[in-house]
Amino acid sequence: MQRPPGAAASPIAIELIGINKHFGPVHANKDIHLVIRRGTVHGIVGENGAGKSTLMSILYGFYTADSGEIRVNGQPHAITDSRHALALGIGMVHQHFMLVDNFTVLENVVLGAEDSPLLNRTLEHARTQLAALARDYELEVDPDTLVENLSVGQQQRVEILKALYRGADTLILDEPTGVLTPPEADHLFRILKMLRDEGKTIILITHKLREIMAITDEVSVMRQGAMVRTLTTAETSPPELAELMVGRRVLLRVEKGPANPGKVMLEVENLVVTDDFRIPRVKNVSFSVRAGEIVGIAGVAGNGQSELLESVSGMRDQQSGVIRLNGKPLSLEGDDGAARAREAGLAHVPEDRLRMGLITNFQEWENSILGYQDRYGKGLSLDIDKAKEDARAYVEKFDIRPPTIDLKTANFSGGNQQKIVLAREMERNPDVLIVGQPTRGVDIGAIEFIHNQIIKMRDAGKAILLVSVELDEIRSLSDRILVLFDGEIVGEADPAVATEGELGLLMAGVHAEPAPAAGPGTLPAHETAVEKTLVERGPDSSSLKDSQQ
Amino acid sequence: MKPLPRWADSVLLPLLNVTLAFFIGGLIVAAVGQNPLQAVGIMIYGAFGYGNGLGYTLYYTTDFIFAGLAVSLAYHAGLFNIGPEGQAYFGGLGVIFVALGLNGVPWWIVGPLMVIGGGLFGAVWGFIPGYLQAKRGSHIVITTILFNFIATLLVGYVIDTVLRPPGADNDESSPILAITRVPQLRSFIPFFGHSPVNLTVFLALICVGLVYWLVWHTKFGFAIRALGQNPVAANYAGISNQKMIMLVMVLSGALAGMVAVNNVGGVQGRLILNFVNGAGFVGVAVAFMGRAHPVGVLLSALLFGALYQGGSELAFSMPGVTKEMILTIQAMVILFTGAMGDMLRIPLQKLFSLRSSP
């Protein structure tokens, strides 16, 4: 491991020496050495499954390393649990918030750090502390609101307050911007810079290169469980980091010709959809998708995408509005609406394959017919032979590994699981294909394949609705972009012309003014449209198997 | 540590769990001052050693197969049906109404009708909790247990007011004439002595095959397994979860109703109070022990049938040991194979790793 040349002589806050961690047969952290200096923002970057979260979880006491040493401020410590880590001043802001939704902000902050067995005094003390922290670091949140009523950005602030309340000197943030709009992300970076300037140490785990470049002082790259290199941010660049992350030159551009849109296949008119708590999530949305075109819906997670997909695919009843397929209105009421959607010629690759699109305990061939089981066999009987035959064909065509159709689906990697879903939905020759987060938790080789498959479907004349929180994916695949914010379509853009800045503003609910002809927008200057080299993927970690393609 | 090989997972682990339950049962026997090994010997002889005993074993097994299939079918859909006791009891009304209505007509006509009657009434008793779970989200475990209580009261009331012949003292219905009853095997196989095993034992075997085919070779079975594994994915697949829940509970209740055909239509030949006598609850144990697979259910039912008959023999021969001890072992079987099924998994995995490493 290389020390960055001419590193600042800042004292070392945290040092990890020879850290190893196994989860069963998986070697998640391989002999990691890492030096983090006090008063810096130190980035840890790597692909899904590279081992970043595991490493930080060890530092935070959530896991224990199999071997190796941790030194905090020069002293070795065996960090056995989170309490110990907190006592050493190490606090963590998790990717999926560790908050109790039906508690207030105050109750969440004091949980586990109460002064006494009775709550009254504790809460009063916390209230004063929070007010002080809010002043110092722009972390304003109403202490008496229930967490479930806060925005995602505000919830993240509560997470940070929790750590600061406990006197953390070192803050670890795990993929913090995955659920934030660009302006919220900027605000977060401001907060982090303020904390750093006060002498706190920030460790930022992310797979987003632009964040690394924007805010870190040093960056360490991990790949497949090992620490590859540590560099000074000012002396490196996204292409170099990308190459270190993946281990080879990365040039990822989807090859696609111009679109040739035909007639309107999917029409959504004045759609209103409520969620399980009767709150409207899709508010009067209208759009159409033509045969042979890809319409991409951009937006930060939680703005109604899930409800939109569920409603168009028949999984969720709509409050009002019309959905037409090939001119005919669809009636998708009842909890078997999805069957009727399929009959009408719609296929659906869901956002969350593990929760919705696959039954992990089923064998691979059974998942190959999930949703289409009624087409196999006459009457009540299931034609298992035909199902297996089709499954074998898909496995070959989509290069699904291992090619064992009897194997339980849980044993396949994320990328292969996604291929099972794609094969199933694409090979039915649907007229309309709706796809949610197609490359979430999928590794780079499979991503290229999946993107090419989607383009192929488009060129074969299918109408494709693509929903993704990864703006780069939307921009690279779509022929037309619609931006969804708070359940409404707030703008339409031409991917060839629209900039990240414009789209970012729309995604944040700000109505964009026409952008200057050539200008950087609100994001750092080094980003240009031409130099895009890496398609970024979703923040969710998946099994380590992904990195072993 | 590697996962267990399939045979160890499906056969060895459950076998060990059951052995553990029996071992503890043996401790209880010893605690009341008796010899456990001698007890086991008496039980095995009582269950299989002579014609009469074997006949009784098979008679109990029949009930347990029906109840076990009922529970395991529902289990595949993710539902814990603890109601076969009440569903069987209510099914008794269906059987007796048909039988008394056609009293005197030969069994080969009335028999299938009793099956339909028992099945229908059992189905209704399963349907209501199923409906409440599907449409109102009421927890099916609690509702089916409560429906057991309600069935007892309801059927008791009907026997008392409608079915009891005028002037009779006993809480039971009029008898079914011999020609209408399901014939017992001993009438053509004298080996079975005085035992009540009857033609329904073949019905039970047919049901085993039917349930197997239904769950793994039909679209319906695919749908209920999907529902049981992942209701969201089932919704995605266009399966109506609500319809499936209700349908499964109907079928489950119908299977439980077959217990009534065995008892009311065959053995007792009339509707008596509490004829189910705990068979519904044994069905729960049988289903878990048999991992909800029809063949497992068959074998477990046989085991419990042997336990019951052997236990009767034992209670006869050994003072201080009663049928409640069987209940205790049964409960421990559910506990070990159901909730604590993984208790022996880790030690077993370690054992296997040791053997396979160089």
Next chain:
Amino acid sequence: MDLYLNLIYTLASTVRLSVPIILACLAGLYSERAGIVDIGLEGKLLVSAFGAAAAAAVLGSAWIGLLVGILCALAFSVIHGIASINLKGNQTISGVALNFLAAGLTVFLGNSWFNQGGFTPLLKGSQRFLPIIWPCADQVKDVPIIGPIYANLLSGHSILVYFTFLVVPFTAWLLFRTRFGLRLRAVGENPKAVDTAGISVTRLRYQALIITAVLSGIGGSYLSIAQGANFVNNMSNGRGYIALAALIFAKWKPWPALWTCLLFAFLDALQLRLQGIKFPIIGEIPVQAIQVLPYLLTIILLAGFIGRAVAPKASGIPYTKER
């Protein structure tokens, strides 16, 4: 007898009948709020009833009986804890299995030890918890209106009854005003939040299970050594399930739980009074029709005709540190 007096007697009866249900319900409250589903309340009531009666008969003291009853419930709670928390097994199955175990074990041991067909010997005198008569109750009882309330409704219950009604406000205070209560509620909603705050999820859940055991142990013991005078087969008779239904209906809150349990107990008390009474037109109501009322009401409550309830989020899900 005059109607008012009848009402007071029925209410007094309600109070007494409500004790095991309230205690079982609160017992379930602690478990469920901590994220453990406990269907085994019925079984705990049964074993503690048996243990208490057996111990009181053999050792001669009601208090020792109570202690033994609690210990029996505790044993069952620990098994449930091992199955649910340590082995991460299915909590529903564990509860059901433990109920079966209780049913079988109590009769089996009862028979082996006492040879009375599963019953324990009848308790006399100090082997039971006797009613506590408040001062001057006898003199006051004829005073119009207040008299009967003082003499029959307030006075004359065993100590366990008064204890039960104190547990309700105590529970409300414990859950919402103390550090323990905050952590308990948190672990039922988001155990990961608790774990990352450095608090042991396992320890908290076991603490909840112990409280469950103590409360249900007292409830069960009450059945056999306070309300009754011995253990009878299947004594709990579904009260554990009714308590569960009451808990769901009360949306896991202590005060609504109290009112719901009192409602059930009222029906139970009513049912005892109405047997054998001839009504105009309808004539005598069949005994089964009255006996079925509590169960029927439970079903109606569960059918959610009175609003839907949202359980603690992590209820029934074993906690694992995932990757």
